Structure formats: structure tokens, C-alpha cells
Amino acid sequence: MLLPVTYRVGAGGRMEVGGCDLAAVAREFGTPLYVYDEETVRTLAREFRAAMGEAGHVLYSAKAFASPQFLRVVAEEGLGLDVVSAGELELALRSGLPAERVYFLGNNKSREDLAAAWAAGVTLVVDGFQEFEMLREVVPAGRRLRAEVRLSPGVRPDTHEYIATGQLDSKFGFSIESGAARQAVEQALAHDRLELVGLHSHIGSQIFDLRAHAAAMAIMLDLVAELRRDLGFSPGRLGAGGGLGIAYTQDDDPPTPREFVTTLRAALYGGCAERGLPVPELVVEPGRSLAGPAGMALYTVGAIKEIPGVRTYAAVDGGMGDNIRPKLYGARYEAIKVDDPEPAERDLHTVTIAGKYCESADILVSDARLPELKTGDLVALPAAGAYCLAMASNYNGMPRPAVVMVRDGRARLIRRRETLEDLFQSEVF
Ligand SMILES: Cc1ncc(COP(=O)(O)O)c(C=O)c1O
Structure with missing residues (x-):
């Protein structure tokens, strides 16, 4: 499209x-003027949700474009939101997004970011060991913040290097390959102010070849199997991120939102069956493929x-x-x-x-x-x-x-x- x-x-x-x-x-x-077609946003949001069905949740990645009225349309379509700063979080809350549908990401969150996440009651996606320390100061004793751990699955998608995030050499996520992911999960499970509800990932943006997403899912499920065997931990949610590419020119022919979600669902269901794992809820967070077209x-x-x-x-x-x-x-x-x-x-x-x-x-x-x-x-x-x-x-x-x-x-x-x-x-x- x-x-x-x-x-x-x-x-x-x-x-x-x-x-x-x-x-x-x-x-x-x-002019210059940006014109958004409300029907397109709603149509794409519905396609994502219909493809997801009861298998999980669709979040919109606010970084692609956010304004109160745009976010209201997204919220009306039943999507949640991923935010990466206290500013985006504030915009989300002022736009009427329910906090339980909001996830707070970021590779270098400040104490203020963490405090804002705690105050708002959103789910925090931990992406750095320093966060565990800061969270002890931000979250009061006896209370727990819902959290996920961001994984770096170590795949290199077919996209521009500036927008690839899931490979080993990336500032994002705890690397599965290096063992950092396992360590982070252990720390999160032992943390007295966190309730670890899931794992998260995002491998890059403007991706046309969905095999990278399927490969990342398989790598994550290997980790999930290891965590279950060794630590007795099974994530309730598994985030596959966004990244679906869109057509910028007549020559571009990206997969549809339905194909994107269906590929991930198949990789998740098949992968869990192969490994004898309970199936977690799938979470996707498209940005470009919802707002772009x-x-x-x-x-x-x-x-x-x-x-x-x-x-x-x-x-x-x-x-x-x-x-x-x-x-x-x-x-x-x-x-x-x-x-x-x-x-x-x-x-x-x-x-x-x-x-x-x-x-x-x-x-x-x-x-x-x-x-x-x-x-x-x-x-x-x-x-x-x-x-x-x-x-x-x-x-x-x-x-x-x-x-x-x-x-x-x-x-x-x-x-x-x-x-x-x-x-x-x-x-x-
Ligand atoms: C963690 C995370 N999730 C989701 C997205 C949205 O990606 P896209 O706009 O390619 O769907 C991004 C974008 O970089 C991201 O970093």
C-alpha cells in the first residue's frame, strides 16, 4: 500500500x-502540511488485531508519530502503546491511553523515566543492568513494578544498518548469545521490586523478509526453554517488536500486517510445540506499518x-x-x-x-x-x-x-x- x-x-x-x-x-x-487518513490508520489497526485474534496484543510504537488525536484513534481501535521516554508516556496518558496498555522501553532510561513509569503504572521493559539498581530506589519496598526483559536475539535483518537492532553488535537489548539475557532474567526474577511478566525483542525496522522474525522467535524460544528448565520461569508474554516494512515507492512490495502477524504466530506456536513449552501471549508493536501509509x-x-x-x-x-x-x-x-x-x-x-x-x-x-x-x-x-x-x-x-x-x-x-x-x-x- x-x-x-x-x-x-x-x-x-x-x-x-x-x-x-x-x-x-x-x-x-x-504547506508544508502532513495529512493523515484516519480510515487507513483504522484499517491497518484492524488488520493487525484481526490477524492476532486471541493470541496476544498489538501495541502501536509511538515513536513513529504521536499526537493526541492520532493516539486516540489508535486507542479506539483497541491497540496498546510502546513509549520510550517520560515525554511520550505523558503524551500517551494525556491522550487517554489506559496505563495497563502502555509499555515503557529505552536503552538508557533515566531515574526520572523509571519514576514516571512507576507513577503511571505501566509495564517497564528493562534494557540495561543499571536499571535494576535504580529501580530499588524508585519502587517503594513491598511493591512491585510489572516488567519485561528486552532480549537481543542476535539476528541481522535485511535492512539499513542504522535501523537494525537485534544483532549482537547493538546498543539494544540483553544479548542471548553472550549470556547477558539469562543473567538479566535471573536478576529480574530475584528483584524484590519487580514482577517479571514477559520477555521482549525488536530486531529492526523496514524489514521485508519475515524469515528474520521467525529466526529471532526460534532463538528466543530456545532461551525460554532453558529458563523454564533451569529457573522454572515461563514468560506470560513474548514481544516480537515491530519492524514490518512499508512501500515507499511503486517498486516496493512488503508483506502485509496479516502476513507479519501470521508468520510470528506460526513461529511461536510451532516453536513452543517443538520444545514442549506453554504458549505465551504474543505482543507486536508496529510503528511504521501503521502510521507510514x-x-x-x-x-x-x-x-x-x-x-x-x-x-x-x-x-x-x-x-x-x-x-x-x-x-x-x-x-x-x-x-x-x-x-x-x-x-x-x-x-x-x-x-x-x-x-x-x-x-x-x-x-x-x-x-x-x-x-x-x-x-x-x-x-x-x-x-x-x-x-x-x-x-x-x-x-x-x-x-x-x-x-x-x-x-x-x-x-x-x-x-x-x-x-x-x-x-x-x-x-x-
Ligand atoms: C523497540 C521497538 N519497538 C517497535 C519499533 C517500531 O518499529 P517499526 O516502526 O519498524 O514497526 C521500534 C522502532 O525502532 C523499536 O525500537
């Missing part, structure tokens, strides 16, 4: 999402620079400040002209969509094939719902874009555009 489920070409030949003409939405709210970035073309025989640049009013992914990991995007989304092949020109930030590397799409662009045209980047705004910055003193949610022909503002005044809130003049 490259485009949101409600995408169609509207009556005027322009892109329409959620029953809204994107050109009209851009006129009303300005639902979001689209809209930009207005400004400067056009033609270097004869070399390249034509069309510069838009956003760029690396709202979408660092092309610069950070060479991510590729498709660009679509909003008022001519399905052009004939003969009308296509090669143009590089550049941002407006003072970096040569601030290129959103190299060598896009689009109808001729002129100043004032609108360009859409699909699949921009995850890890774009979430990583947005105020680099070059630029305010971050507004966000709208569209549904049934109505576009509602869910985050206002930042103003210059917002930029100076924390400055000392």
Missing part, C-alpha cells in the same frame, strides 16, 4: 484522500533551477527539517503532482525535488518522474506518516509543519503549524 486506502483521483483530476481534495486542504491549512506530506514548489545537461531542481517549502529520512538513511520516496497524479508516460520529466534547508544533501527525491512543475504547484510525498514529523527539527530556524487528519470529506487540524514565537519559547534573551 503506497497510498492511503481512501486515495482516489477526484472530479477535478486532483488527488483526493479521506474524501478531501488535497489542493483545497493545502489552500486551507498551508496513512500519512502524506504536501509541499508547494518554489524555485526551479535548471542546469542544462545536468539536472533540474524543483525546490519545495519543506525538506530535511520535516523529513530527515532521505538524508539519514538514503530513503527513497515517490513524488506525485497533486493536480496531475496519473500523467501519461510522454508527459513525464525528470526532476529532483530539493528542500529549502541550507545543506546540499537536503534532497527529498532524486530524479523523480513528474509532469512539468512550475512555481506554485503542489507535490505530495506518500508514505510519509512515520519517522518524518517524529524526527522533525527546527534546523535553520524553520517552524515545523501543521498536521491534519482527513475523514469523510472533512479535514481537521490535529497539530497547528509552529510559529516563529514557538521557536523562541525556551531561549533566554
Whole structure:
């Protein structure tokens, strides 16, 4: 799915999402603008949950994109949430997520993070031996915090090294291979302020080949069998993380949420049967595959620079400040002209969509094939719902874009555009 489920070409030949003409939405709210299609979020959430059935739980990984109204949609669909900071936790609670559905992760949690997790009553995913010590100070004597231990299963998925997390050489998780995972479980079981309810893992992001997930599951189940035999411990929950890839271009063909969950369920059930283990609840935590396809970035073309025989640049009013992914990991995007989304092949020109930030590397799409662009045209980047705004910055003193949610022909503002005044809130003049 490259485009949101409600995408169609509207009556005027322009892109329409959620029953809204994107050109009209851009006129009303300005650009750069991020447009989320509520129906796509709900459809994907339902697909994950339906595939999971009674086998476990689906959490949304807030780091992909979080705002109160977005999280409310996620919560309404019955998903839980994974958060990685006191800030994300606070946002989750203020958005109405029930604490019992929230998991707090992070490889270097501060005392304040741990205190926030305890105060909120969420499940903590321990990822570092230092946490055991700090937790003795944070959790009162005689009380216990629900906890899981994050494992590093030691598989290397087929993704960019910056977003692979489950291999041995990773800052995340207790390595199974090195014995650290077993040690961490022993410490968690012996800890008088923790109630160990499960084990957790996440092997990386934007993964297309699900065999890596199945391999990680087998490695974890070997550990589970060892823990049961030696320590009498069986986790009630086993977290397989997120990581399902999405289509960023027409050429990408990722597995569906159903295939992702079904693969994991099969690996879990089959693996437990082989080892004679009771089957724990499965937990998955997709981020990108829930938010990514639902979001689209809209930009207005400004400067056009033609270097004869070399390249034509069309510069838009956003760029690396709202979408660092092309610069950070060479991510590729498709660009679509909003008022001519399905052009004939003969009308296509090669143009590089550049941002407006003072970096040569601030290129959103190299060598896009689009109808001729002129100043004032609108360009859409699909699949921009995850890890774009979430990583947005105020680099070059630029305010971050507004966000709208569209549904049934109505576009509602869910985050206002930042103003210059917002930029100076924390400055000392
Ligand atoms: C622990 C953990 N869980 C879930 C996710 C979500 O991954 P994705 O967005 O690829 O589904 C991440 C992302 O890096 C993560 O670190």
C-alpha cells in the first residue's frame, strides 16, 4: 500500500484522500502540511488485531508519530502503546491511553523515566543492568513494578544498518548469545521490586523478509526453554517488536500486517510445540506499518533551477527539517503532482525535488518522474506518516509543519503549524 486506502483521483483530476481534495486542504491549512487518513490508520489497526485474534496484543510504537488525536484513534481501535521516554508516556496518558496498555522501553532510561513509569503504572521493559539498581530506589519496598526483559536475539535483518537492532553488535537489548539475557532474567526474577511478566525483542525496522522474525522467535524460544528448565520461569508474554516494512515507492512490495502477524504466530506456536513449552501471549508493536501509509506530506514548489545537461531542481517549502529520512538513511520516496497524479508516460520529466534547508544533501527525491512543475504547484510525498514529523527539527530556524487528519470529506487540524514565537519559547534573551 503506497497510498492511503481512501486515495482516489477526484472530479477535478486532483488527488483526493479521506474524501478531501488535497489542493483545497493545502489552500486551507498551508504547506508544508502532513495529512493523515484516519480510515487507513483504522484499517491497518484492524488488520493487525484481526490477524492476532486471541493470541496476544498489538501495541502501536509511538515513536513513529504521536499526537493526541492520532493516539486516540489508535486507542479506539483497541491497540496498546510502546513509549520510550517520560515525554511520550505523558503524551500517551494525556491522550487517554489506559496505563495497563502502555509499555515503557529505552536503552538508557533515566531515574526520572523509571519514576514516571512507576507513577503511571505501566509495564517497564528493562534494557540495561543499571536499571535494576535504580529501580530499588524508585519502587517503594513491598511493591512491585510489572516488567519485561528486552532480549537481543542476535539476528541481522535485511535492512539499513542504522535501523537494525537485534544483532549482537547493538546498543539494544540483553544479548542471548553472550549470556547477558539469562543473567538479566535471573536478576529480574530475584528483584524484590519487580514482577517479571514477559520477555521482549525488536530486531529492526523496514524489514521485508519475515524469515528474520521467525529466526529471532526460534532463538528466543530456545532461551525460554532453558529458563523454564533451569529457573522454572515461563514468560506470560513474548514481544516480537515491530519492524514490518512499508512501500515507499511503486517498486516496493512488503508483506502485509496479516502476513507479519501470521508468520510470528506460526513461529511461536510451532516453536513452543517443538520444545514442549506453554504458549505465551504474543505482543507486536508496529510503528511504521501503521502510521507510514496513512500519512502524506504536501509541499508547494518554489524555485526551479535548471542546469542544462545536468539536472533540474524543483525546490519545495519543506525538506530535511520535516523529513530527515532521505538524508539519514538514503530513503527513497515517490513524488506525485497533486493536480496531475496519473500523467501519461510522454508527459513525464525528470526532476529532483530539493528542500529549502541550507545543506546540499537536503534532497527529498532524486530524479523523480513528474509532469512539468512550475512555481506554485503542489507535490505530495506518500508514505510519509512515520519517522518524518517524529524526527522533525527546527534546523535553520524553520517552524515545523501543521498536521491534519482527513475523514469523510472533512479535514481537521490535529497539530497547528509552529510559529516563529514557538521557536523562541525556551531561549533566554
Ligand atoms: C523497540 C521497538 N519497538 C517497535 C519499533 C517500531 O518499529 P517499526 O516502526 O519498524 O514497526 C521500534 C522502532 O525502532 C523499536 O525500537
